[in-house]
Amino acid sequence: MRRALAPLRMLYVLATNSVRTSDVLCEYLRDRLAPGDAVHAINSQHGGDRSSAADVREGEEALDAVEDALDDIEGVTVETHQFVRGNSPAEDVLAYADDVDADEFVIGVRDRSPTAKVVFGSVAQDLLLGANLPLRVVPQETV
Numbered sequence: 001m002r003r004a005l006a007p008l009r010m011l012y013v014l015a016t017n018s019v020r021t022s023d024v025l026c027e028y029l030r031d032r033l034a035p036g037d038a039v040h041a042i043n044s045q046h047g048g049d050r051s052s053a054a055d056v057r058e059g060e061e062a063l064d065a066v067e068d069a070l071d072d073i074e075g076v077t078v079e080t081h082q083f084v085r086g087n088s089p090a091e092d093v094l095a096y097a098d099d100v101d102a103d104e105f106v107i108g109v110r111d112r113s114p115t116a117k118v119v120f121g122s123v124a125q126d127l128l129l130g131a132n133l134p135l136r137v138v139p140q141e142t143v
Contacts, residue, residue, distance in 0.1 A: 008038055009036040013023035013102040015093045015127065016043055016062040017058060019110045021140065026069035028138045029106060035075025041066040044083040051084060090126030097133060110140040 012029065016022045022041070029039065043059035045051035063080035070078045083092040097105060109124045128135060 009038070010034075010103045011038045011040065011100060012104050012106050013093065013097040013100070014039055014041045014066065014106045015089070015123070016057060016059075016108070017089070018042055018058060018062050018121075019065045022062045022065035023069065024108050024140050025106050025138055026066055028136070029070070030073065031062070033070070033073055033076045037075075038077040038079070039066070039070060039101070040096070041080045042089065042093050042096055043081075044089035045083045046088065047086045053094065056084060088126065089123045089129070093123075093127060094130050097131075104135060105131055105135045106138065107135060108138050108140045121142070 004119050010033075014022075014029070016025060036039070041063050045055055045059055045062050059082050063082060067078055067080060070076060081096065083096075085092070087095075093105070096102075105127060107124050107127055124137070128137075
């Protein structure tokens with residue numbers, strides 16, 4: 001007698017820093033999620049002088065947007081986590097994905113000016129270089 005195999009459960013770690021990013025990433029994920037899948041949305045702030053109350057609030061709103069966008073998908077678990085603990089956002093996202101044994105990252109990228117690339121660095125680049133998991137890179141339109 002053959003036993004039916006349970007559908008594979010995917011655990012996605014979604015990195016977001018704005019409502020706009022959350023909306024784009026959730027739109028991408030909606031058609032790919034299946035019952036039993038889980039999405040863990042992460043927002044990480046540097047903390048201290050490098051993060052303002054407005055930054056933290058924007059991160060919370062980004063996480064709320066993920067919950068709102070995906071809460072109606074039956075059988076999909078959504079968790080959100082905000083970290084403000086002095087690490088770089090890429091460090092927090094990579095460590096969290098390792099802790100929860102994630103299957104895949106989902107991140108957004110946008111075009112930035114050469115000056116912005118030098119001054120601010122790139123969390124997406126750090127994730128691309130540091131990840132040991134598949135990454136889904138979802139382009140965002142530039143404003």
